[in-house]
Amino acid sequence: MTTLSDKLSLLWPRAKAAPTEPAATLFSLRRMTSLTLGLLVVVVAVALYGIYTVVYSAPLRIQYIAWSAAGCLVILSILMLLLGRYMTARSLRHVESQLRHLARSEELEPIHGRVPGELQRVISALGDYVAHVHRKMDNLRLQKKELDIQMRVADAERRHSEAIIFSISDAVLVADSFGELVLANTAAERLFSFRLTEWRHRPIERVLNDAALSDLLREARTAGGHGVRRQVEYTALRGGRTQTYNITLSTVLDSQGQTRGVVAVFHDITREREMARMKTDFVSAVSHELKTPLSSIKAYMEMLLDGEAKDDAMREDFYKIIASETDRLQRLITKILDISRIEAGVMEVRKGSVQLNAVVQQVHDVMLPQATSKNIELTCEAAEALPTVWADRDLVYQAVLNVVSNAIKYTEAGGRVRIRTSADLEGGHLAVAVMDNGMGIRSEDLPRLFEKFFRCRNTEHVAKGTGLGLNLVKHIMETVHHGEIVVTSEYGVGTTMVLRFPLTKG
Amino acid sequence: MTSKTVLIADDETHILNVLAMKLNNGGFNVLQAEDGAEAFRLARSELPDLIITDYQMPRMSGLELSSRLNSDPATSAIPVVLLTARGFSIAETQTISPNIRCIMSKPFSPREILARTQELLVGDIESVGATA
Numbered sequence: 001m002t003t004l005s006d007k008l009s010l011l012w013p014r015a016k017a018a019p020t021e022p023a024a025t026l027f028s029l030r031r032m033t034s035l036t037l038g039l040l041v042v043v044v045a046v047a048l049y050g051i052y053t054v055v056y057s058a059p060l061r062i063q064y065i066a067w068s069a070a071g072c073l074v075i076l077s078i079l080m081l082l083l084g085r086y087m088t089a090r091s092l093r094h095v096e097s098q099l100r101h102l103a104r105s106e107e108l109e110p111i112h113g114r115v116p117g118e119l120q121r122v123i124s125a126l127g128d129y130v131a132h133v134h135r136k137m138d139n140l141r142l143q144k145k146e147l148d149i150q151m152r153v154a155d156a157e158r159r160h161s162e163a164i165i166f167s168i169s170d171a172v173l174v175a176d177s178f179g180e181l182v183l184a185n186t187a188a189e190r191l192f193s194f195r196l197t198e199w200r201h202r203p204i205e206r207v208l209n210d211a212a213l214s215d216l217l218r219e220a221r222t223a224g225g226h227g228v229r230r231q232v233e234y235t236a237l238r239g240g241r242t243q244t245y246n247i248t249l250s251t252v253l254d255s256q257g258q259t260r261g262v263v264a265v266f267h268d269i270t271r272e273r274e275m276a277r278m279k280t281d282f283v284s285a286v287s288h289e290l291k292t293p294l295s296s297i298k299a300y301m302e303m304l305l306d307g308e309a310k311d312d313a314m315r316e317d318f319y320k321i322i323a324s325e326t327d328r329l330q331r332l333i334t335k336i337l338d339i340s341r342i343e344a345g346v347m348e349v350r351k352g353s354v355q356l357n358a359v360v361q362q363v364h365d366v367m368l369p370q371a372t373s374k375n376i377e378l379t380c381e382a383a384e385a386l387p388t389v390w391a392d393r394d395l396v397y398q399a400v401l402n403v404v405s406n407a408i409k410y411t412e413a414g415g416r417v418r419i420r421t422s423a424d425l426e427g428g429h430l431a432v433a434v435m436d437n438g439m440g441i442r443s444e445d446l447p448r449l450f451e452k453f454f455r456c457r458n459t460e461h462v463a464k465g466t467g468l469g470l471n472l473v474k475h476i477m478e479t480v481h482h483g484e485i486v487v488t489s490e491y492g493v494g495t496t497m498v499l500r501f502p503l504t505k506g
Numbered sequence: 507m508t509s510k511t512v513l514i515a516d517d518e519t520h521i522l523n524v525l526a527m528k529l530n531n532g533g534f535n536v537l538q539a540e541d542g543a544e545a546f547r548l549a550r551s552e553l554p555d556l557i558i559t560d561y562q563m564p565r566m567s568g569l570e571l572s573s574r575l576n577s578d579p580a581t582s583a584i585p586v587v588l589l590t591a592r593g594f595s596i597a598e599t600q601t602i603s604p605n606i607r608c609i610m611s612k613p614f615s616p617r618e619i620l621a622r623t624q625e626l627l628v629g630d631i632e633s634v635g636a637t638a
Contacts, residue, residue: 284592287591287592288562288591288592291591291612291613292518292591292612294612294613295518295521295591295612295613295614296518296520296521296524297613298613298614298615299520299521299524299525299613299614299615299616300520300524302615302616302617303524303527303528303616306616306617308527308528308531308616321520325520
């Protein structure tokens with residue numbers, strides 16, 4: 001249990017010596033009382049001697065009276081002394097009990113008590129002293145309250161910052177100035193396969209288990225006031241895949257500019273890199289495809305300008321080539337734009353109830369002259385009572401036309417192309433199947449069939465193509481209509497492409 | 507003025523025709539191939555004085571054709587002009603066999619092709635007004 005002196009020593013350094021002061025005063029009081037007592041004894045002795053000398057020669061009766069008076073005087077003096085001592089002791093006990101009460105109590109109260117005049121001064125000084133301690137304690141209590149509030153605010157801010165760090169998808173690692181792990185978010189735990197609860201305050205090098213990365217962090221930590229923030233690119237093999245990260249290393253400095261630690265944020269840029277590469281490949285492929293018809297246009301224009309065409313017939317041939325290559329260029333640009341629009345989700349889609357039989361019949365009619373000129377039999381088998389589908393008629397027409405056009409392109413003369421519509425009401429879809437007995441697709445080409453600009457090795461010399469048609473069909477079927485395109489093919493035997501439209505409106 | 511033979515290879519018929527016509531009018535004999543494999547076969551059998559080939563062709567690319575011709579002593583001396591429609595320089599991504607004397611980008615000028623042919627085969631510097 002804390003004593004008053006302990007309390008006081010906590011509150012006020014000088015207070016440690018303070019309890020001795022009232023004790024010394026009490027001690028001097030006792031000395032004063034003893035002195036008075038001694039003096040009283042001397043006075044009484046002198047008085048008794050005086051009485052003895054005066055009454056020695058007096059008659060016996062007077063002597064008795066005198067001795068009785070002297071005895072009474074001695075007894076009275078003793079009683080007065082005892083009474084004085086008793087009162088002093090009682091006041092001291094009262095003060096002592098108040099002090100003991102103060103020692104036990106949380107509150108500091110002024111000391112009261114009816115005590116003799118000399119002691120009253122001591123008590124008053126003690127009271128002032130207690131009041132002073134009281135004020136000090138009140139101040140300290142206020143300061144403590146303020147510090148408590150500040151601590152709570154700091155704690156809330158720390159939790160808030162941690163919540164932010166934990167909610168971001170980038171991996172965040174924080175190490176202190178000794179290179180020990182202080183904080184890591186869930187993404188970092190996942191990236192480096194560890195648990196923060198197990199690895200906190202352990203060397204970060206052991207968590208990372210990567211010499212190059214550890215060197216980077218050590219370098220940032222020991223850089224001192226230099227290079228407070230910098231970015232490094234880092235590539236590592238994780239889970240069998242090469243991942244590229246953009247690491248932002250920030251040195252944490254205190255107010256004196258001393259390094260207190262380092263924060264490393266790992267931003268995964270693998271996907272961005274892949275996208276950038278795909279974009280470059282796409283732009284490169286597009287530019288190649290655009291330059292091909294443009295080359296013909298430029299070359300024939302120059303031939304005309306240089307007067308290389310011998311006669312009108314040749315000039316007309318040149319004009320026709322220029323016109324057809326211009327059309328090709330335009331078709332190519334339209335296809336690229338359509339694909340881009342669908343991919344970006346900005347294609348204007350106008351859906352309505354579409355009768356697939358009508359679309360298929362239209363495609364059949366449009367493609368028939370081309371099929372006939374190539375001596376290919378083109379037939380159309382429409383299912384009866386076919387329900388309508390919720391679709392964009394123009395896009396459906398474009399998809400079916402593309403597939404039928406491909407079938408005619410890659411089927412040799414004398415071959416056959418069949419278009420057939422059907423309903424699978426249980427499966428919830430309508431289908432347009434285009435079947436040919438053409439050259440077929442090699443099995444190794446099938447997985448890449450719908451890639452932009454992909455052309456099968458065995459067919460690219462057979463007919464012209466951009467490698468964009470089937471990509472567009474796939475987008476029309478899947479992205480726009482939530483349907484699918486299924487290809488089955490046997491090399492040298494033929495190909496069947498089925499476009500499936502869901503019956504649900506959507 | 508000359509009876510030198512030029513082999514041109516491109517999978518685009520219009521390009522083949524226009525180049526053949528320009529070179530014919532310029533006084534050269536012209537051989538045509540629609541893909542790399544056919545060009546390689548023709549080059550070995552006919553031993554032309556110059557080969558003008560597209561970079562991207564079916565069956566065998568222009569680079570592969572050049573490299574195969576270069577490794578055959580019978581055809582390694584034939585200079586090759588490479589036409590490309592690619593958006594970047596071939597030199598940045600591929601190793602080029604030494605028989606490729608010139609790389610020209612598409613769209614090209616038939617006039618420039620003729621001038622370059624003359625420069626390579628006849629050495630007629632005055633008629634050359636083109637650069638790669």
